[in-house]
Amino acid sequence: xxxFTSTPIILIALIGSVxxxxxxxxxxxxxxxxxSFYGAIALVTLIVAAGFIAxxxxxxxxASPAIFSEDVLVDDTFGSFFAxxxxxxxxxxxxxxxxxxxxxxxxxxxxxLILLSSIGMILVAYSTDLVMLLVAWELMSIPTYxxxxxxxxxxxxxxxAIKYFLFGALSTAIIVYGISIAYGIxxxxxxxxxIVGFASLDASMVPLGLLATALFIAGFGFKMxxxxxxxxLPDAYEGAPPTIAALLAAGTKKVGFAAALRVIVMGxxxxxxxxxxxxxxxxxxxxxxxNLAAIMxxxxxxxxxxxxxxxxxxxxxxxxxxxxxxxxIQGSLFHIFNHAVMKxxxxxxxxAIAITLASTHLDKIKGLGRRxxxxxxxxxxxxxxxxxxxxxxxxxxxxxxxxxxxDAGSVVAWAPYLAVAGVLNSALSLAYYGWIIRKMYFExxxxxxxxxxxSIIAVMIFSxxxxxxxxxxxxxxxxxxxxxxxxLNISSMLSP
Amino acid sequence: xxxxxxxxxxxLTIGSAIAALELRSLIYASxxxxxxxxxxxxxxxxxxxxxxxxxxxxxxxxxxxVLILFTVMLxxxxxxxxxxxxxxxxYAGVGLMLIIMxxxxxxxxxxxxxxxxxxxxxxxxxxIGKELLLYYWPALILMALILASSVIGALMLARREDVKxxxxxx
Numbered sequence: 001x002x003x004f005t006s007t008p009i010i011l012i013a014l015i016g017s018v019x020x021x022x023x024x025x026x027x028x029x030x031x032x033x034x035x036s037f038y039g040a041i042a043l044v045t046l047i048v049a050a051g052f053i054a055x056x057x058x059x060x061x062x063a064s065p066a067i068f069s070e071d072v073l074v075d076d077t078f079g080s081f082f083a084x085x086x087x088x089x090x091x092x093x094x095x096x097x098x099x100x101x102x103x104x105x106x107x108x109x110x111x112x113l114i115l116l117s118s119i120g121m122i123l124v125a126y127s128t129d130l131v132m133l134l135v136a137w138e139l140m141s142i143p144t145y146x147x148x149x150x151x152x153x154x155x156x157x158x159x160x161a162i163k164y165f166l167f168g169a170l171s172t173a174i175i176v177y178g179i180s181i182a183y184g185i186x187x188x189x190x191x192x193x194x195i196v197g198f199a200s201l202d203a204s205m206v207p208l209g210l211l212a213t214a215l216f217i218a219g220f221g222f223k224m225x226x227x228x229x230x231x232x233l234p235d236a237y238e239g240a241p242p243t244i245a246a247l248l249a250a251g252t253k254k255v256g257f258a259a260a261l262r263v264i265v266m267g268x269x270x271x272x273x274x275x276x277x278x279x280x281x282x283x284x285x286x287x288x289x290x291n292l293a294a295i296m297x298x299x300x301x302x303x304x305x306x307x308x309x310x311x312x313x314x315x316x317x318x319x320x321x322x323x324x325x326x327x328x329i330q331g332s333l334f335h336i337f338n339h340a341v342m343k344x345x346x347x348x349x350x351x352a353i354a355i356t357l358a359s360t361h362l363d364k365i366k367g368l369g370r371r372x373x374x375x376x377x378x379x380x381x382x383x384x385x386x387x388x389x390x391x392x393x394x395x396x397x398x399x400x401x402x403x404x405x406x407d408a409g410s411v412v413a414w415a416p417y418l419a420v421a422g423v424l425n426s427a428l429s430l431a432y433y434g435w436i437i438r439k440m441y442f443e444x445x446x447x448x449x450x451x452x453x454x455s456i457i458a459v460m461i462f463s464x465x466x467x468x469x470x471x472x473x474x475x476x477x478x479x480x481x482x483x484x485x486x487x488l489n490i491s492s493m494l495s496p
Numbered sequence: 497x498x499x500x501x502x503x504x505x506x507x508l509t510i511g512s513a514i515a516a517l518e519l520r521s522l523i524y525a526s527x528x529x530x531x532x533x534x535x536x537x538x539x540x541x542x543x544x545x546x547x548x549x550x551x552x553x554x555x556x557x558x559x560x561x562v563l564i565l566f567t568v569m570l571x572x573x574x575x576x577x578x579x580x581x582x583x584x585x586x587y588a589g590v591g592l593m594l595i596i597m598x599x600x601x602x603x604x605x606x607x608x609x610x611x612x613x614x615x616x617x618x619x620x621x622x623x624i625g626k627e628l629l630l631y632y633w634p635a636l637i638l639m640a641l642i643l644a645s646s647v648i649g650a651l652m653l654a655r656r657e658d659v660k661x662x663x664x665x666x
Binding site for chain 2: 002008009012016019020023071072073105106109112113116117119120123129131132135136138139142143145146149150152184185202203204205207208210211
């Protein structure tokens with residue numbers, strides 16, 4: 001039985017109870033609380049949670065990264081890494097929402113759902129049991145369906161919510177089907193036991209193992225936005241409130257990779273498949289489709305949504321060459337960490353634009369650099385970081401990913417092509433990021449400076465320091481990502 | 497015997513599931529949904545899982561479906577959606593579904609799954625309870641949080657803003 005004082009259990013108690021209490025406080029105060037009151041409670045909770053995880057890591061109370069555990073949860077550095085990523089994204093979202101949610105109804109419900117979704121995301125990363133993984137996956141998803149449709153009077157927000165909900169429900173159904181097959185052929189829901197079972201499967205059962213893995217790829221692929229499971233994503237990100245789009249693009253999407261690493265990568269290694277090539281093809285398709293479609297967009301949110309599809313492709317490079325290069329997964333994790341902040345900051349800048357200009361259409365942002373200088377700087381830095389321009393953080397993680405692909409070239413001949421595709425796509429992405437920057441600084445004339453939302457300025461300043469800081473001195477963060485890389489050796493799991 | 501029961505149950509379950517989706521009347525559709533959920537309970541009985549079957553009946557047929565029926569009967573049922581139908585999409589959807597079903601079915605039938613026979617007795621209820629409380633307990637807590645977040649979210653979405661506070665209490 002898992003220890004009551006282990007990190008995930010304490011996080012459930014802390015974030016879960018505050019998340020449940022916020023609406024109750026709202027009722028006791030008879031709907032009188034302001035956005036900043038509930039936002040402050042949520043913010044303090046998230047900061048305390050992040051501090052607690054950091055404390056556990058620094059005092060070495062966290063186990064080394066493991067796929068295997070006898071329990072439903074494991075308190076390891078892999079989970080802690082994703083928990084830190086999720087908490088940073090949640091903190092950015094909550095701070096950005098101080099301005100975005102001002103004068104909107106139901107702030108208590110809004111922040112409560114953000115907290116509940118965050119704890120779901122955190123626990124997906126800590127799960128070592130398929131049932132636990134599914135339950136955490138649902139806790140992550142259900143609040144975000146409501147959050148996507150939070151602007152009840154806005155038809156596009158409603159459309160986003162219903163589309164996201166239908167595809168989310170479909171992806172959950174696919175995952176449940178995969179879990180039922182995995183349980184049927186191995187007799188356990190514990191991921192470690194399932195993988196050991198996969199490794200010693202009778203030849204006649206191997207097709208079922210393949211089917212289960214394919215269902216997992218499809219199910220998790222929907223959330224990760226992998227091509228061809230990406231079609232719902234631009235509509236949902238465009239229609240949802242931009243702060244929630246930040247949570248979706250930077251949070252739920254990243255957590256999909258945590259689940260994929262524990263289940264899909266390990267499962268395919270156990271089944272001894274030529275799976276890496278297939279993942280490589282999905283990676284190239286995902287980044288190319290994402291970036292090509294992004295060029296054609298006229299709306300900032302939609303463009304960022306497609307660019308996040310492209311980034312899912314970059315992250316997948318590291319997973320697809322995991323067995324051939326020691327830095328593949330480390331690069332993926334580092335890029336997940338960076339992309340969470342870059343994309344989170346970009347969407348929150350979009351939220352600021354939506355508040356002041358009431359539109360995120362590209363024609364409306366002409367001369368934005370003079371109207372909203374701080375938001376613009378934040379947006380520019382995050383766009384350049386997304387494109388991978390040195391010396392920003394995105395450059396280092398892309399360098400690691402593409403470098404690992406070239407490194408794997410000595411084992412598999414096709415791996416360097418992933419790096420080539422990645423570099424070409426980065427160049428392509430610079431085209432549309434550059435277009436946004438051109439609109440903001442080199443078009444329009446004589447715009448007057450307008451008042452920028454204060455809380456979003458805070459997010460922008462933090463993100464710029466973060467992106468430039470990691471860009472200048474990436475070592476500790478690369479090492480942090482390195483400590484979270486789990487061992488891919490199955491035989492070591494057979495004798496725990 | 498088991499095969500015939502299985503086939504009959506399958507036809508009943510899938511047929512009423514299609515009816516639940518296709519019927520224009522919400523009341524008939526929700527009754528068809530009840531039949532589907534009952535059919536699933538039948539599958540669990542066939543699979544020697546009376547415990548799950550009982551829960552399926554009590555929770556899904558007994559409460560959820562009845563709740564849906566009540567909701568349907570209590571709210572105004574004017575058509576708020578305009579129906580846009582594209583027959584090509586419909587056929588494409590049906591075709592895609594058949595391909596996926598046949599594909600998955602072929603994999604399952606050709607695998608070694610049908611050679612497995614087991615003489616083990618049905619699972620003891622006490623074992624299920626023990627597993628839930630000793631192994632799956634964090635998942636149970638999370639399920640409570642899921643229910644809470646669903647209720648919080650649903651109340652927010654369902655709350656009408658055009659009605660003033662005093663009217664609501666009346």
